[in-house]
Amino acid sequence: MRGRPPAPAPSVISRAVAEPWARTSHPEVNYMDTTTATETWIRTQDYHMHSNWSDGEGDLYAVLARCRALGLKRFAIADHVEYGHHSDVSPRWSEYRKAVAEVQARAADQGIEMLLGIETGVDSDGNLLAPDEIVHEVDFVICSVHTVRGVPEGLEARDEAAYWQAAREQIEAAIRCEHVDIIGHIEAYLPSEVVRTRGETFDGRRAVEREIAAVHFPLDWYKKIAGLAREHGVAVEIHGMSATPRVEAIRLLRDAGAKVSIGSDGHRLSDIGRVDHAVHVAHALGLTTDDFFVPARREK
Numbered sequence: 083m084r085g086r087p088p089a090p091a092p093s094v095i096s097r098a099v100a101e102p103w104a105r106t107s108h109p110e111v112n113y114m115d116t117t118t119a120t121e122t123w124i125r126t127q128d129y130h131m132h133s134n135w136s137d138g139e140g141d142l143y144a145v146l147a148r149c150r151a152l153g154l155k156r157f158a159i160a161d162h163v164e165y166g167h168h169s170d171v172s173p174r175w176s177e178y179r180k181a182v183a184e185v186q187a188r189a190a191d192q193g194i195e196m197l198l199g200i201e202t203g204v205d206s207d208g209n210l211l212a213p214d215e216i217v218h219e220v221d222f223v224i225c226s227v228h229t230v231r232g233v234p235e236g237l238e239a240r241d242e243a244a245y246w247q248a249a250r251e252q253i254e255a256a257i258r259c260e261h262v263d264i265i266g267h268i269e270a271y272l273p274s275e276v277v278r279t280r281g282e283t284f285d286g287r288r289a290v291e292r293e294i295a296a297v298h299f300p301l302d303w304y305k306k307i308a309g310l311a312r313e314h315g316v317a318v319e320i321h322g323m324s325a326t327p328r329v330e331a332i333r334l335l336r337d338a339g340a341k342v343s344i345g346s347d348g349h350r351l352s353d354i355g356r357v358d359h360a361v362h363v364a365h366a367l368g369l370t371t372d373d374f375f376v377p378a379r380r381e382k
């Protein structure tokens with residue numbers, strides 16, 4: 083009796099197919115480029131993610147387990163510490179700080195460096211919306227505009243240009259703030275009624291934001307931002323969840339000598355480590371590790 087031929091070896095499926103988070107809604111972006119040393123380096127880090135102490139899905143141990151499963155060597159939790167934010171951790175800070183220290187020790191046992199950052203905001207004068215003692219204790223500060231401050235109610239609907247000018251000025255004030263290290267999701271997760279009402283899905287909201295950014299966050303403005311960011315030593319985040327900023331904006335930052343940073347902004351565990359846009363931009367612009375801001379543990 084003749085034996086059956088051996089079954090064919092299972093085909094090698096690419097990472098982009100195997101990892102659902104590697105997919106993107108941007109058809110122009112090709113995430114299938116060949117791996118380079120920079121890509122490998124990028125994929126071992128993520129400096130923007132949330133735990134269930136703020137509005138993330140996983141507890142701190144689950145976040146660590148996810149990072150370890152992805153092969154991250156360094157990562158940071160950056161939960162929300164922002165006055166008025168619905169999931170501000172600051173009222174429970176000392177309890178939180180203790181919990182983080184325990185998980186940092188576990189991470190170190192596993193050969194992983196876990197940093198502690200916060201994600202906060204600024205008022206229209208550039209004052210951080212976080213208590214000083216927290217700001218001085220953490221390893222680094224991400225500042226994101228979740229609300230445009232100091233503008234009259236309903237301004238966006240009445241005078242879109244004035245509203246977005248105020249948003250841009252708030253970002254500039256954040257860059258000038260001495261405690262800020264990273265500007266988070268600079269042209270995504272925009273504080274906008276238009277995005278909320280016109281965008282019916284996550285991708286739909288991102289599409290509306292790209293239209294807004296094209297008009298109100300023009301490349302000419304990025305030239306100014308690039309100079310300011312370089313002058314103040316502030317990095318602009320390459321935001322994984324939204325695949326922003328645009329490559330052309332990041333080119334201007336790089337050309338001015340400003341740094342970029344790596345952050346998924348994962349709230350769900352499955353979104354942690356989603357840094358494909360940083361990889362794409364690195365390939366597109368030939369970024370090297372020197373172009374990235376890498377946070378470090380604060381000396382105690």
Ligand SMILES: [Zn+2]
Nearest residue numbers: 201226266271
């Ligand atoms: Zn945010």
Ligand SMILES: [Zn+2]
Nearest residue numbers: 130132201347
């Ligand atoms: Zn965030």
